[in-house]
Amino acid sequence: MAKDRKIDMVILGLLSHDNLTGYDIKKQIDGSIRLFWKGSFGSIYPALSELEKQGSVRRLKNNDGGGREKIIYSITSQGKEILRAWVRDEKASNDLKYETLMKLFFGGVESKETALRNIEVFEEQIKADLKVLQIYRANIEKALDEEDHVYFYLTILFGIETYEAYLKWCNKARKVLA
């Protein structure tokens, strides 16, 4: 596979906002990033080691007198330049893996009821996620003057717009199957 590790950009991007541990990075991915990307420990920790080796991130000394081992990373100026070059690069891979759709696509091997049930499960999940996003939006709209918040806001809007489209589709799909 080509030299093109996407998790590196997630890590550099998050470190451009804050100094973080690998565990922190995982938490942020599962939080604000999960709308459009994901990552596991199995990719985060090895990536952090290699980024350090190549000089894109730096380990902050933080031996505050014995206690839980904790490695806080910060981004270097080289890391920032790599991140910026990636943001400027126009090519981007956008793809989704929707098992629900696949189950529906091959729905012919099972009953219509099964198809409807799969749509229902999907709908419930989306409704729950949409509620969370709407709370995010309400909160962030109070603090939109801060520069970086605008970009976060845009991704929230993306989530809301697409999730509403999913719900519309669920209704249409039900009608088509009926």
Next chain:
Amino acid sequence: MAKDRKIDMVILGLLSHDNLTGYDIKKQIDGSIRLFWKGSFGSIYPALSELEKQGSVRRLKNNDGGGREKIIYSITSQGKEILRAWVRDEKASNDLKYETLMKLFFGGVESKETALRNIEVFEEQIKADLKVLQIYRANIEKALDEEDHVYFYLTILFGIETYEAYLKWCNKARKVLA
């Protein structure tokens, strides 16, 4: 990682419609499936071998007197049952990896113009894809009476609904950034 190879379901699903070679499977994934899933030769051929070993697919003899090597597979009744069990199983992983959104999320490290350009590239791609989907829809609506076509139709509708939402979001995003 858990015993849970999704490519197996893509293969079994496609073989439940038709007997196909590995190459055919790849073509169908890049065609009708690509809206919600993808797969590469590097996963298809090994999966076909294992599915054959476990008795879910069968190799059809087709030595039609010398010529290009060609291995046509068909699904067995065991394979069909595995496919059906998977369709009945409610749990489904739905996730997207949108590099455009990630570039936007970390847009603060670059200029607003870069962010707008990334949105523009994304928009052009979606517009092109949407056109194709609308042609698909028009064609399939003429043949909706055939049982299996309904499920294909639903995935097309899903694509159209979400792509239209993406375009709406592009316009909103432009306004927010302005």
Next chain:
DNA sequence: TTCACATATATCAAATAGATATATCGTTTT
């Protein structure tokens, strides 16, 4: 006839997912 392109199988290294092992810390329950 040569060139490009589509068909077709197969394999490899790099990247990722998902699970698990290990250990510490803080809070709550017994």
Next chain:
DNA sequence: AAAACGATATATCTATTTGATATATGTGAA
């Protein structure tokens, strides 16, 4: 006060997937 529990934290392993490449044949056009 001890035990139990869940959150924090690093690290590693295997299975899976990607994306690229190697190899070879068939087909149509210049």
